[in-house]
Structures are given as C-alpha cells and as structure tokens.
Amino acid sequence: MSDEELLTALANTGHEGADEMADPAALASWWAGLRGPVGGTASSETTRAALRDLRRAVREAAARHNGADGPRDGPEVPIGDARGPVAGLALRPDLSGGRVSLVPQGDGDLAADVAAVVLVALLRASAGPAWSRVKACRGADCGWVFVDASRNRSRRWCEMASCGNRAKTATFRARHRDERRPAAARPRRGDGTGRLGTGRQPAPRAT
Numbered sequence: 001m002s003d004e005e006l007l008t009a010l011a012n013t014g015h016e017g018a019d020e021m022a023d024p025a026a027l028a029s030w031w032a033g034l035r036g037p038v039g040g041t042a043s044s045e046t047t048r049a050a051l052r053d054l055r056r057a058v059r060e061a062a063a064r065h066n067g068a069d070g071p072r073d074g075p076e077v078p079i080g081d082a083r084g085p086v087a088g089l090a091l092r093p094d095l096s097g098g099r100v101s102l103v104p105q106g107d108g109d110l111a112a113d114v115a116a117v118v119l120v121a122l123l124r125a126s127a128g129p130a131w132s133r134v135k136a137c138r139g140a141d142c143g144w145v146f147v148d149a150s151r152n153r154s155r156r157w158c159e160m161a162s163c164g165n166r167a168k169t170a171t172f173r174a175r176h177r178d179e180r181r182p183a184a185a186r187p188r189r190g191d192g193t194g195r196l197g198t199g200r201q202p203a204p205r206a207t
C-alpha cells in the first residue's frame with residue numbers, strides 16, 4: 001500500500017454511517033482490515049482525536065488539490081495549533097535499520113501507533129510528486145477522497161456515474177431554465193430611452 005493509498009483510506013473513514021475513529025474497537029477493526037492483525041486494541045480519546053485531526057489535514061489538502069477552497073468539516077482547533085491533539089502526540093524518531101520512523105513514547109495505544117505511521121506517510125507523500133493527485137470529490141455532500149490516476153490529472157469526481165452526472169445535470173438544468181424564459185422576460189440593457197426594460201418576470205419555478 002502506497003503512502004497515498006494509506007492517506008486516502010484514512011480520509012475516507014467516517015464518510016457515511018459509523019466513524020471508524022469513534023471508539024477503540026472500531027479503530028482496531030479498521031486498522032486490522034488495512035494492515036493485518038493488530039496487537040493491542042486500546043486507544044485513548046486524546047490519541048483518536050489526534051488521528052481525526054490528521055484525517056482532517058488530509059481531507060483539506062485533497063479538497064485544495066481539486067480546486068475547493070476549504071474543508072467540509074467545520075474547524076475544531078486549527079490543525080497546527082500548539083494546543084491541538086496532534087501537537088500532544090509524544091513521538092520519538094527511530095533511526096534503526098537505516099530508515100527513519102516515528103515511535104510513540106509509552107506503548108499500548110493503537111491510535112498513537114497509527115498516528116505515527118500516518119505522520120511519516122504524510123511527510124513523505126506531501127513532499128512527493130503524486131501528492132496533488134490525492135483529491136476530494138467535488139460532488140455536493142460527497143468529499144470522497146481518491147487518487148487521480150488520469151494522465152492529465154483532470155479527474156474531479158469520485159465516480160462520473162454518480163457525483164459527476166449529478167453536477168452536470170444541475171448545470172444543464174440551470175442553463176436551460178434561463179433559455180426557456182420568454183424573451184420579454186429577460187433583462188434588457190435598455191431601449192435607448194434611458195430606462196431599463198420592464199419585462200414581466202417569470203413566476204418562480206417549483207423545484
């Protein structure tokens with residue numbers, strides 16, 4: 001599993017229905033499904049909050065990569081805030097084996113273990129050329145995060161069949177609603193008398 005795939009999987013937890021970060025059992029079950037058997041399954045609310053903030057960071061970046069201004073989640077504490085849960089993670093670098101990894105101080109907290117792996121993946125991925133391919137779907141109320149594998153990096157939707165077509169249909173409807181207005185009802189620039197046109201406004205359409 002690549003760093004981008006791991007971060008995408010994290011971003012898509014809690015997308016619909018139950019949140020995999022909500023309690024220790026849900027987190028352990030999600031992580032085991034992703035990485036195989038886990039040892040301890042305990043995790044504290046504080047470390048799970050840090051993991052949710054890392055998820056938010058990935059979602060925000062993915063939204064920006066797809067041209068959106070900001071995240072869909074309301075802000076809790078700004079992600080970089082020194083009082084935030086991510087800043088409270090106690091991690092130490094481990095240089096054994098010629099590789100750098102982060103290891104939680106103390107042990108027995110699965111969310112801290114996962115956060116350490118996620119942070120290293122985030123460090124590597126955000127410095128790499130494929131980072132801008134990690135995108136959040138632009139569909140209304142979607143935000144599903146995916147890796148855009150298209151050659152020209154032009155993919156905008158999780159699935160064209162659902163979100164893409166829904167957005168296109170909405171644009172099509174809006175455009176044709178204007179075109180169907182009677183000519184007299186369209187705003188006119190003026191008729192040379194200095195007065196603006198006073199065409200009847202169409203009755204509001206039920207939607």
Ligand SMILES: [Zn+2]
Nearest residue numbers: 137142158163
């Ligand atoms: Zn979508």
